[in-house]
Amino acid sequence: MRRLTRVLAAVAVVGTVHVTTLDACAQQVPLFTGVHAARLGLGSIQGVVSDERGGPLAGAMVSALGAKNGMAVTDARGRFLIDSLPSGVYIVRVHLAGFASSRRDYVRVGTSPSMVEAFYLRRDTATADTLAEPVGSRTILTAGMELPQPEGTATAADDHPHGETAWRLRHLKRSVLKDSGEVVSIADAAADEEVPPPPSSLFGRAFDGAASMASSLFADLPFSGEVNLLTTSAFMPGQMFSGDFLPRGVAYVSLGAPLAGGEWTARASMTQSDLSSWIVAGSFSSHRASSHSYGFGVSYSTQQYQSTSPMAIGAATDNTRNVGEIYGSDHWTIVPALALDYSTRYAHYDYLRDRSLMSPRVGLTLTPFANTHLTASVAQHMLAPGAEEFLAPASVGPWLPPERTFAPLDGRDFRVERARMLDIGVEHEFDADLVLGVRRFQQSVDDQLVTLFGLPVAGGPKSPGHYYVANAGSLDAEGWAVRFSSAPSQRVRGSVEYSITRAHWVSRGDMAAIAVWAPEAIRPQTEDVHGVTTSLETEIPETATRLFFLYKVNTSLAHSTDPTRSTTDSRFGLQVNQALPFMPFGSTRWEVLVGVRNLFRDPAEAGSIYDELLVVRPPKRVVGGVLVKF
Template sequence: MRRLNPVVAAAAVVGMTSALAYAQTPVHQRIDRPVVQTARMMFGSIEGTVSDERGGPLAGAMVSVLGARTAMAVTDVHGRFVVNELPVGEYVLSVHLPGFISSPRELIRVGATNPVVRALQMRRAAGETLTTRPILAAGFDLPGGGDTVATADPAGTEDHPHGETAWRLRHLKRSVLKDEAGNVIAVTEAFTPEPANASILGRAFDGAVGLASSLFDLPFSGEVNLLTTSAFAPGQLFTGDFLPRGVAYVSIGAPLASGQWTVRAAMSQANLASWIVAGSYASKRASTSHDYHLGVSYSTQQYQGGNPGALFGVGSGSRSVGEVYGDDRWRLFSNVSLNYGARYGRYDYLRQHGLLSPHAGISVKTFHNTRVSVGVSQRMLAPGNEEFLAPSSVGPWLPPERTFAPLAGQDLRVERGRFLDIDVEHEFEGTYILGVRRFFQSVDEQLITLFGLPIPGSPQTAGHYSVASAGDVDASGWAVRVSTPPGQRVHGSLDYSITRAEWTSRGDMGAVAVWAPAAIRPRVEDIHDLTTTVETEIPETATRVFMLYRVDSGFTRAPNDTRPAFDGRFDVQVNQALPFMPINGTKWEVLVGVRNLFRDPEHFGSVYDELLVVRPPKRLVGGVLVRF
């Protein structure tokens, strides 16, 4: 009964917030406009025209910008375009249209005061004519008059062909035509006029040949990373026991008329060969009340020796994980939105191969700039999940680079968490956002991760860890968050939470107590957590900085500790643009990052997922990033 109480509370909150939403709708519509105007002052825009080599406007051209945000626009019948809501910074501008040579990419700087105006010109590709002529079927006239059709010579001086080829062409069925090469051309029942110039899909996908050519004429954008990564435990930085590994990462995406698709991949080769590939599609239709996001990923690692600890867990020598996911969002009314979705992962190294993680929520805008959200979810967290699945944070993508094994030979067990969150958020006139959250968690088979365990006949390594089950736990608490709105030059947040946790059963505590006594938690405990994040971009020096620091009262600091204590985890990443561009239309950056935070910064799950990571190593990443 105790675990059902949060669900009953959620139903009551949903009913009350829905009633408040309808009661306050006129107030929301009357006073919400000034806040939107304040937020728009933080962005810039790009506008201009696209014309051909003779100065005529080109309709249906796709204009794309790449920088702090990827956006696109389509020219109207007068060749004009506007791209709004661009954060201040540098962007690469390009324009594409089937049948025309793509314009050279141009690097421009967007400010928050005046819009950037550009006049772009495109040249027709070789072999393209100024007008298109449809294939005529027998019995149909050419649209727009027949003056373009050659008439018979009135004098009758032109010789009539009498060869075998001409005879066969004259005696073919009237529904079949052939070109000069003898290829059969299918003719439809009625003539379909050429699509309008303003129709992108009509122009791009007019026939199989048009479809193939349009795929190569999309405004592709992406990035390539050449990275070096290594990890070291405390005291190992200058010992030489850790080895750097090379990582290659590539991302390619293109905007469509209704959304954005992206394909990403990363690979590494060392004593552990691994790679990951993922694809996603996100709708971007501003005029509709329905948005969705779909994705799929697959990753694998092949053990090639060098780490004796992996022999206890890898088994067949390789591990593979595949995942598909989908998120759906509906705006039911002007102030009510519903979202739901699920993730399904298949792990070949688990006894239970398929894991389903659904979620659902409702958000209601009640008072002025106040939003109430209620969400319920179930998350299945597999051992090694953080290695194989694509990250959602700002950090670089890395393929599976660490091995893991069950502690003391037990089977790998899956953590199952059920969550209920009630969130109230208020924005104070575009200056900062205050949020209060009430949460409930019920977790079975809570995972514990241990680094630095001694391996017989082998030195300790930061590339391998052991996993076990800490038991079942119920937790509830309050969280307060203060943050700045997105789009400001410095975006930061401060989160504080207090959690009361009660352990209802114990897992592999007998084996865990030998290596990490502080990981054995009291039956009932209170946990205090403070997390700070800062993200900023400095246009004057073309520098981007992300920093996260987390302090918690429940960390395990040292192997000999018998009780948890205050400790910190961090994640820092700096991107510095280079003052030169070896290839026109590209942007080169140097990336440096260091962290000892084990989970992804955007990880959503149990409060103990990070706390029960014992002695995590520091991970260092550096390399060159090229955007195009």
């Protein structure tokens, strides 16, 4: 930790020296963390909104939903602009009171100049009829006087009286205690067709009003959503057709809309079998302004065992597990060349002894030259056993509820891993095609977690749906990483990162139990860890296909101790989305998803370098199903 203190002091000195030259820098660059360290190429969508006659419409709300949600309001000339959009396909729609909402249009944003779109809105029939007949002025009459008739027109026959008594009856003030169903209007009685009376009960009138208000409210809001019907399964190496872990059905739904200067999203996922589980989450992210943007969210998940099988009984001493999380982030652009961001996550686990965990982070970005960015960050990451099952994922992909069970290897209480991390890096973009990044990192980890698959559950066989966790001890690590990546605006986006780390174990944890069940997880006291991580992401508009592939090779991945095998091992993740050729149907988009992976941790989550390396015998998880976006 002395090294961490010295590096922090150096970061503070560097920041003080650069503040005096920040006013000369004109480019504003946000800070990006996780696996996407390169600066994103951003585009925009602009256009004009007109009515059916070609006249501009002011005050119309334009929403763009895609990789990032955006919203704009048209000006007096009907023009709008939605900027700071990452490349990709966006669903654009226009809303204005009194007009029928436009159909959803798919717009591609890339490195080319701003996309210019033209939208035409048609007036609602009921609104148009009402506006076509303006209401003229009325003469105020007194009791006993007759309504004057326009010149040149015949007087229409009128059966109801116009005397003083009838006038006073028609203008009699009603009591709020009277039942409206018993009051007969003179005008209704004289009509040719009988008008049905309004609901006589208070509940009926309230329901009528609430339904009408809700209909008008949701008709004007630009909601977007997604429904997934998925099937998941997993199998151990060499046991693809064993049937030990039968497929499970998963239902997922997402709903979002722009609101109050940002976008909110509500998501939920659930599965039902011998293990019943679900997760719900809501989040809000503000539009990226010139100097300030923020976001926050909350999630809650639960897992309940609904059988008396030995696997369920041996998984946990209690019948249910519940986890809640609250998180928030804030980004400030102090001056065009200096940006500060900070975030924190608070999680509550009901199956831990210390149930509340806090994970804060602070980052700083300096831009002394065009296309060059200096970054520094300090963070503490608290990782609980089973957190990967309960917490909302950080990367883009299918949401799965808690499907697997877990238990401590030594039969005692769970212990939480704490990682304190310091990262300093520099990035430079070459001609908007290639981004080169170099970073220096240091970590101090206490109670490093080890995840063990392929062990028999008490009273039952081995299962890919259950794993054990243990404590490997504490360590200090430091190293370098070099990353080459293409610009995110390219049609084919890829990256290659090489890292070398020197790790030194300062204490040992559950060595006796780990040596019996997974001797390959025992690491030397000091070792050099070499790793290469590659990723590839592309979208083929000709076939409406999206592909994501990640491959990780490392010399310290826990693998078999067979001396005939290589000392390196690998992990991968593959996901393919294929739009159905006979869709979209109406305003929906239908896709088929297929994914296969043996990566255990989310690659977008920051943490200890050993979090993925000390996962022993991870099963391959297969996900497939249908996605409907609207």
